Amino acid sequence: MRIAVFGTGAVGRALARGLAARGHGVAVGTRSPGDPAVRERLADLPGVCVTTHRNAAKTAELAIFAIRFDGLNAVAREIADSLPDGTTLIDASDPERQGPDGRPVLAVGHTDSGAEVLQRLVPGAHVVKALNTVNAKDMVEPSFPDGPPTLLVCGDHLPAVEQTIALCRELGWSDILNLGGLKHARLTEALGVMWVYSALAAGSWDVAFRLLRRPEGVPQTE
Numbered sequence: 001m002r003i004a005v006f007g008t009g010a011v012g013r014a015l016a017r018g019l020a021a022r023g024h025g026v027a028v029g030t031r032s033p034g035d036p037a038v039r040e041r042l043a044d045l046p047g048v049c050v051t052t053h054r055n056a057a058k059t060a061e062l063a064i065f066a067i068r069f070d071g072l073n074a075v076a077r078e079i080a081d082s083l084p085d086g087t088t089l090i091d092a093s094d095p096e097r098q099g100p101d102g103r104p105v106l107a108v109g110h111t112d113s114g115a116e117v118l119q120r121l122v123p124g125a126h127v128v129k130a131l132n133t134v135n136a137k138d139m140v141e142p143s144f145p146d147g148p149p150t151l152l153v154c155g156d157h158l159p160a161v162e163q164t165i166a167l168c169r170e171l172g173w174s175d176i177l178n179l180g181g182l183k184h185a186r187l188t189e190a191l192g193v194m195w196v197y198s199a200l201a202a203g204s205w206d207v208a209f210r211l212l213r214r215p216e217g218v219p220q221t222e
């Protein structure tokens with residue numbers, strides 16, 4: 001599949017690498033495709049094309065949004081008229097800004113989410129929120145001794161959600177929960193910020209969330 005990955009940060013690079021390794025044609029979008037620093041950041045991604053957001057969007061069969069909240073508006077406007085209508089747009093980003101103590105806080109929430117802002121700016125796409133609650137390095141083949149972390153997914157267009165789940169399975173995710181409509185991103189984005197606070201409190205970035213389930217019929221111990 002031809003996949004556009006918007007963003008050259010840790011998330012964009014991890015996903016581009018994982019997707020290219022699975023045989024997908026990956027175009028990474030950036031503001032500065034000719035910038036030697038950007039090219040160097042992506043030099044260890046063989047077969048991945050580095051181009052403008054607009055060019056990456058044009059031929060995409062699926063797209064992933066991995067942009068800082070500062071850039072959401074500008075990048076969304078750039079891809080809005082070039083991403084083919086009906087394309088699934090996986091939003092792996094979190095609407096974070098720096099809080100007064102230097103830690104991240106949500107820039108939108110409660111009544112809106114970054115994913116819903118993105119959906120309004122790119123109305124022809126089907127935005128699906130996913131992958132935003134884990135460290136970039138665990139977005140592909142997440143592996144923890146206690147079992148797989150849980151991937152929370154939500155979106156308003158079921159076929160796009162199903163396409164996202166299938167792609168995430170290909171990337172090595174096994175425990176995936178579809179929460180329902182895109183408005184649930186208001187909650188998963190808060191969990192994305194919560195993940196940072198949890199990692200800081202735990203003193204390790206090697207942490208991830210997992211939903212524990214009690215099998216039916218197994219009595220709760222007193």
Ligand SMILES: NC(=O)c1ccc[n+]([C@@H]2O[C@H](COP(=O)([O-])OP(=O)(O)OC[C@H]3O[C@@H](n4cnc5c(N)ncnc54)[C@H](OP(=O)(O)O)[C@@H]3O)[C@@H](O)[C@H]2O)c1
Binds near residue numbers: 069137192
């Ligand atoms: N890092 C993680 O472990 C992690 C985990 C979960 C979710 N997230 C979320 O995923 C998103 C990407 O994370 P990241 O760590 O990969 O981010 P990042 O390195 O901070 O930024 C990603 C890209 O955003 C673009 N960007 C930044 N400011 C911009 C602006 N003003 N206008 C246009 N583009 C701009 C840059 O692209 P160019 O410079 O190439 O144009 C940059 O490469 C963020 O929303 C983050 O909160 C991150």
